Amino acid sequence: MRLIMAICIMVLPTVVATEFFGIAVQARTGGALQMADLWAGLLGFVLCLCGGAVARRDAFVGMAVAIHAIYWALAFGFLHRVAPEAPLSELVRWNAAPVAYSLFSAAAGAWLGVRIGLSRRTPARR
Secondary structure: OHHHHHHHHHHHHHHHHHHHHOOOOOOOOOOOOOHHHHHHHHHHHHHHHHHHHHHOOOHHHHHHHHHHHHHHHHHHHHHHHHOOOOOHHHHHHHOHHHHHHHHHHHHHHHHHHHHHHHHOOOOOOO
């Protein structure tokens, strides 16, 4: 149950931030790491931190990274459909830095959140 709540804590604000503030992962057909990528990574870090604190399970780290990888796969798929002249290998090469930053932010936030959640456990009463 904690894992489901943690995933909701991570995913629902991401959808809200994407819809209302425009903060989201964005695959591009060129260019370097931009400020929007940094904000999206920071948002991912904070949400994974909160989710990890709720989950208190090491499995949440892998789930958070997998969900962020799915976000990127959907972004690549959309961009590949919109701009079919750009081969998928080029899209991956152009977006390697934002993808790595996003996945590392998710992993670091989730891992730190799990550690914080485990340290805040109340001791058993005798």
